[in-house]
Amino acid sequence: MYQKQYLRLLYSGLTTQQIYKLINQFPNFFTINNSKQTSALRGFLTTTKINNYHKPLQKFISLDDSDIAQHLYQSQVSTISIDHTAYPQILKEITDPPFILFYRGQRDLLHNIQTIAIVGSRKASAYTTKVLQNLYPAFKNHGLTVVSGLAKGADHIAHQLALDYRIPTIAVLAFGHLVHYPKETLCTRKTMEQIGVVISEYPPFQPVRKYHFAQRNRLISGLAKGLFITESTIKSGTQITVDCALDQNRDVYVAPGDMFNVLTQGNMYMAQQGAKVVLSAKDILIDYMEN
CATH class of the missing domain: 1.10.150 (DNA polymerase; domain 1)
Structure with missing residues (x-):
């Protein structure tokens, strides 16, 4: 309107x-x-x-x-306004949903209701890959859509594997569509603009700004029914996304951690705070099947 x-x-x-x-x-x-x-x-x-x-x-x-x-x-950027029927209903639940979503790719993916956000460390190890390779076959069978932020590390792995397993995937940018950061994820982004969907709340010309990444995180969790953490340190940007998810009444899941591994100490801390430890895909899917 x-x-x-x-x-x-x-x-x-x-x-x-x-x-x-x-x-x-x-x-x-x-x-x-x-x-x-x-x-x-x-x-x-x-x-x-x-x-x-x-x-x-x-x-x-x-x-x-x-x-x-x-x-x-x-x-080559399309838009959806908050008062349009194509706007994802789940995103309207958050406190400050964007008035406009700028996007490239398959808009219909934004209608998928079985969505899971996957984030983690930018220094993610092979552990993130192994965890997601274990979970993704079940995610595909149950029609889940993967949401992440196209950052290097865990985000990038989540998107790449989703493409490999032919799981629908949504990327949320922290800048406009005429910009890209980091360069390591550009090739994956171009593929997603064809068979996935890449969205931003910023006009195409908007440059990279540090504070945009924290704002972007609320959309990653806001587009999903649950948030899964693969690897995180005690002090990391992942905690911002977790805080957003909790404020939005989303479920938070974490992969099991090694107490001697800095990259999973954040996982164990989140588990102490009430996040659900995931030992198999069933630990997540049971919540999705109940809704």
């Missing part, structure tokens, strides 16, 4: 969280005329003390819907 206006705000430089704050301050923002929208946005940007607030304001004033549409076409 408001897709063009969502896009205009995002292309102006506002984040998903800032748009929520704007709507909270001006609940009728999307139903007022352009002049009043400009005044409302000026007031919001001023009162929230956003640095260089005049830049997003000027972009909002000057942006044309047709220019945005042309840019998306040239970027």
